[in-house]
Amino acid sequence: MSGQPDFSINSLFSVKGKVALVTGGGAGIGKMMAAALVQNGAKVYIASRKLQVVEETARELTAVGPGQCIALQADLQGRAQAEALAAQIAARETKLHILINNSGMSWGSPLENFDEKNGWDRLMALNVKAMFYMTAALMPLLRAGANGNADPARVINIRLVPTPSRAREPSSVASVQTLSEGPLSGPDNGTWSYSASKAAVNQLSRTMASTLSKQVHEPQSDFISVNVIAPGVFPSRMTKYGIEKAGELMAADQPMGRIGIPEDLAGLTLFLSSRASSHLTGTVIPIDGGQSLGVSGLARL
Numbered sequence: 001m002s003g004q005p006d007f008s009i010n011s012l013f014s015v016k017g018k019v020a021l022v023t024g025g026g027a028g029i030g031k032m033m034a035a036a037l038v039q040n041g042a043k044v045y046i047a048s049r050k051l052q053v054v055e056e057t058a059r060e061l062t063a064v065g066p067g068q069c070i071a072l073q074a075d076l077q078g079r080a081q082a083e084a085l086a087a088q089i090a091a092r093e094t095k096l097h098i099l100i101n102n103s104g105m106s107w108g109s110p111l112e113n114f115d116e117k118n119g120w121d122r123l124m125a126l127n128v129k130a131m132f133y134m135t136a137a138l139m140p141l142l143r144a145g146a147n148g149n150a151d152p153a154r155v156i157n158i159r160l161v162p163t164p165s166r167a168r169e170p171s172s173v174a175s176v177q178t179l180s181e182g183p184l185s186g187p188d189n190g191t192w193s194y195s196a197s198k199a200a201v202n203q204l205s206r207t208m209a210s211t212l213s214k215q216v217h218e219p220q221s222d223f224i225s226v227n228v229i230a231p232g233v234f235p236s237r238m239t240k241y242g243i244e245k246a247g248e249l250m251a252a253d254q255p256m257g258r259i260g261i262p263e264d265l266a267g268l269t270l271f272l273s274s275r276a277s278s279h280l281t282g283t284v285i286p287i288d289g290g291q292s293l294g295v296s297g298l299a300r301l
Helices: 028-038 051-064 079-090 116-137 139-145 192-212 240-252 262-273
Strands: 019-023 043-048 068-073 098-101 153-158 224-231 284-287
Touching: 019 028, 019 079, 028 043, 028 051, 028 068, 028 098, 028 153, 028 262, 043 051, 051 068, 068 079, 079 116, 079 139, 098 116, 116 139, 116 192, 139 153, 139 224, 153 192, 153 262, 192 224, 192 284, 224 262, 262 284
Parallel strands: 019 043, 019 098, 043 068, 098 153, 153 224, 224 284
Antiparallel strands: none
């Protein structure tokens, strides 16, 4: 209708031509999100410490198209590694429209013998510190990628349910759970530091959202939104143990009666990466079939 806003899907949810970086994008949650962007015309860089994994994923996603997926190697343990990855992006692009901080790790072991170096130092460095420095190092490209406050640049931080492994992928429900042991963690194992790291990501994301939307670089605003996706149980390396041991219980114990599927994440990814969410920042969005409502047994783990 003449004079009416364009509310078409192509206008509101388009990511065609946008440039994105998905850390930990070779498998699991990261791969699902990267695939959603590529299939809708975005140019997506995926990064992981295992180059072969991201190269295989990049070929797979590019073959489907119509966007493009490019593999980069990065082991995000702190500031130096984050800045090195940012330099790789800056050597190829002048703008970055979407940053998805998905890399992370979990660690589970008994409380009395919890490994300090891996369980706390490495985990907090990757899950919290690297996320912060990754965002900071890409600020020039994100500012350049912002199209005013009608279509800001996006930072999307991800979280997931942990297991006692060294799987390098993040977590969500863990940030609000008060217990660190359960079907996902294995007998007599707890993911103590993991839950703490995800709560830290929660708060850090909110404070960054407040700062990056304001005019902190006068006279031009940054216009960068920061939001958090808090997935429940989705198929991945991190949740493989729990699904194998208690998959039916997990599905039955969630209000929607199933665990997550790729389509669930794809839709939310497109929403948060497009104009449809341009007035949304500082939010934590659970995508867990109602688990976070506290009406299921798993929500009390």
